[in-house]
Amino acid sequence: MIRKFFSYYRPHRRLFIIDFSSAIIVALLELAFPLAVQWFIDKLLPGQDWRTIITVSAGLLLLYIFSTFLQFIVNYLGHMLGINIETDMRQQLFQHVQKQSYQFFDNTKTGHIMSRITNDLFDIGELAHHGPEDLFISFMTIIGAFWIMFTLNAKLALVTICIIPFLILLIIISNLRMNTAWDKMYGEIADINGRVEDSVSGIRVVQSFTNQAYEILRFTDNNQKYRLAKLGGYKVMSFSLSGIYMMTRIMTLAVLVFGAWLSYHHQLSYGELVGFVLYVNVLFKPVDKISALMEIYPKGMAGFKRFTEILDQEPEIEDSEAAIKVDSFIGDIEFRDVSFRYDDSKEVLNDINLTIQAGETVAFVGPSGAGKTTICSLIPRFYDVNEGCIMIDEMDIRNMTLESLRSQIGIVQQDVFLFTGTLRENIAYGKLGASNEEIEEAAKRAHLEGMIQSLPDGLETQIGERGLKLSGGQKQRLAIARMFLKNPPILILDEATSALDTETEMIIQKALNELAKNRTTLIIAHRLATIRDADRIVVVTEDGIAEEGGHDELLERGGIFARLHQVQLQR
Numbered sequence: 001m002i003r004k005f006f007s008y009y010r011p012h013r014r015l016f017i018i019d020f021s022s023a024i025i026v027a028l029l030e031l032a033f034p035l036a037v038q039w040f041i042d043k044l045l046p047g048q049d050w051r052t053i054i055t056v057s058a059g060l061l062l063l064y065i066f067s068t069f070l071q072f073i074v075n076y077l078g079h080m081l082g083i084n085i086e087t088d089m090r091q092q093l094f095q096h097v098q099k100q101s102y103q104f105f106d107n108t109k110t111g112h113i114m115s116r117i118t119n120d121l122f123d124i125g126e127l128a129h130h131g132p133e134d135l136f137i138s139f140m141t142i143i144g145a146f147w148i149m150f151t152l153n154a155k156l157a158l159v160t161i162c163i164i165p166f167l168i169l170l171i172i173i174s175n176l177r178m179n180t181a182w183d184k185m186y187g188e189i190a191d192i193n194g195r196v197e198d199s200v201s202g203i204r205v206v207q208s209f210t211n212q213a214y215e216i217l218r219f220t221d222n223n224q225k226y227r228l229a230k231l232g233g234y235k236v237m238s239f240s241l242s243g244i245y246m247m248t249r250i251m252t253l254a255v256l257v258f259g260a261w262l263s264y265h266h267q268l269s270y271g272e273l274v275g276f277v278l279y280v281n282v283l284f285k286p287v288d289k290i291s292a293l294m295e296i297y298p299k300g301m302a303g304f305k306r307f308t309e310i311l312d313q314e315p316e317i318e319d320s321e322a323a324i325k326v327d328s329f330i331g332d333i334e335f336r337d338v339s340f341r342y343d344d345s346k347e348v349l350n351d352i353n354l355t356i357q358a359g360e361t362v363a364f365v366g367p368s369g370a371g372k373t374t375i376c377s378l379i380p381r382f383y384d385v386n387e388g389c390i391m392i393d394e395m396d397i398r399n400m401t402l403e404s405l406r407s408q409i410g411i412v413q414q415d416v417f418l419f420t421g422t423l424r425e426n427i428a429y430g431k432l433g434a435s436n437e438e439i440e441e442a443a444k445r446a447h448l449e450g451m452i453q454s455l456p457d458g459l460e461t462q463i464g465e466r467g468l469k470l471s472g473g474q475k476q477r478l479a480i481a482r483m484f485l486k487n488p489p490i491l492i493l494d495e496a497t498s499a500l501d502t503e504t505e506m507i508i509q510k511a512l513n514e515l516a517k518n519r520t521t522l523i524i525a526h527r528l529a530t531i532r533d534a535d536r537i538v539v540v541t542e543d544g545i546a547e548e549g550g551h552d553e554l555l556e557r558g559g560i561f562a563r564l565h566q567v568q569l570q571r
């Protein structure tokens with residue numbers, strides 16, 4: 001884990017070297033200062049040579065100015081290093097999440113992903129900055145200070161060193177307990193994010209059921225759990241900080257009392273005693289730094305652990321090494337002995353065989369949950385088949401690059417997802433960088449023109465978060481416009497069942513018919529009236545493909561399709 005963590009320093013090694021070497025020089029100057037004071041008291045003061053005293057003081061002032069400048073560098077560049085590493089990690093995580101397959105999103109809560117990308121990385125930046133630097137400088141200062149103290153007076157140094165094992169023990173115990181506490185806290189904040197994401201994105205459902213009080217109750221529960229987890233962490237931290245404070249003060253007192261005794265017996269000069277007390281103070285700094293690290297390290301590492309957990313999850317579906325970029329499909333699709341199940345659930349598709357000719361319009365009908373959507377999700381490889389294979393133009397889709405496969409398949413979902421932004425941006429999502437003419441033409445073909453003209457801002461109208469300012473019919477036409485821009489040879493239409501008025505429905509149907517022209521089109525149909533013109537209807541049931549044929553042919557056969565048709569007619 002630590003080696004992995006350090007690999008993130010590599011792109012910023014120059015920054016790290018400047019920051020680290022400045023920090024070392026600052027620490028060396030700090031170490032030298034008590035020696036200078038001791039020399040000042042023991043050697044300079046008795047001589048009362050004011051010229052030398054003033055010259056030495058001016059030299060010390062210059063050193064302080066230099067040290068202050070270096071402290072600025074350490075602070076600023078150190079934080080820059082931390083921020084850069086945090087930014088790199090966030091970028092890498094976002095890119096990794098973008099590559100994940102559907103299965104990952106089926107099993108991971110959105111709020112948890114948000115937490116990994118935001119909060120979890122906050123403390124990593126601090127750890128990246130303070131971790132190695134403070135640890136190294138602290139140990140260097142402790143060893144340097146003791147070494148000088150030993151050369152000044154070994155007996156007094158031994159008294160001071162006696163406290164150190166207790167300090168180390170306290171730091172280790174607190175560190176272990178804090179690790180657990182911060183880990184718990186991160187879990188709780190991820191749950192809060194999940195709850196907020198759920199309640200806010202579903203606020204219309206919450207309010208329509210007047211369930212605000214229930215949502216508040218659920219949130220309060222999460223919020224309290226987070227509060228307790230955070231409090232737990234700070235309790236351990238406060239305990240250890242107080243312990244450290246007490247031990248360092250005992251150290252000072254011990255040095256003062258024993259130092260006074262040694263001085264009384266002429267074994268220590270006044271300058272050496274002052275120097276010693278100053279060295280005990282020099283020791284406080286690294287101890288303070290280490291105790292601050294105790295807070296930063298477990299927090300940062302807990303965040304880093306979660307970060308690597310996601311990074312270690314390889315996307316289920318990736319390009320194979322020999323994957324080929326296929327430039328343009330003719331549009332023949334074939335399912336050969338395809339079986340499929342989601343995770344460990346029971347088989348949804350079992351031994352499906354189906355051939356669709358290029359340019360054909362095939363409608364899938366059947367009872368809810370039979371697997372119509374699943375069949376269509378397998379073609380763009382949102383999921384991979386467990387057995388058998390799917391061929392497009394005689395080639396196994398697993399041998400094509402995902403990008404070339406998906407860029408040639410257009411999907412119009414039942415539940416159209418729009419992004420916050422303008423109408424133009426949302427249409428252009430079908431072809432990034434499309435020209436004005438192309439966007440206007442696509443809007444026209446999707447029968448959006450009238451609506452756009454009626455808006456004061458036209459294509460520049462903001463459609464609200466997820467397009468909430470648009471009606472269901474407008475959203476669908478926008479999705480169709482996107483498809484005209486994308487212009488894929490294969491089209492999958494998850495037919496909308498939402499109750500649109502007859503006129504809107506007719507307009508949408510017209511746009512869809514135009515869109516389907518000269519493409520292989522698969523329609524997941526819910527209302528049988530809309531698929532009268534399909535070249536073929538495939539009836540899917542839990543046992544697989546039950547019937548196949550033209551509309552009238554299936555009606556005449558008097559099987560499942562005819563029964564479904566009858567039921568819908570009676571409604």
Ligand SMILES: Nc1ncnc2c1ncn2[C@@H]1O[C@H](COP(=O)(O)OP(=O)(O)OP(=O)(O)O)[C@@H](O)[C@H]1O
Pocket residue numbers: 106342343345348366367368369370371372373374375
């Ligand atoms: N992401 C998923 N993870 C696990 N199981 C799933 C997932 N999506 C669908 N299923 C299950 O797979 C089966 C087939 O679902 P599918 O959505 O393909 O049916 P459908 O015929 O399209 O239904 P509908 O007409 O209601 O849209 C159902 O039992 C469903 O519960």
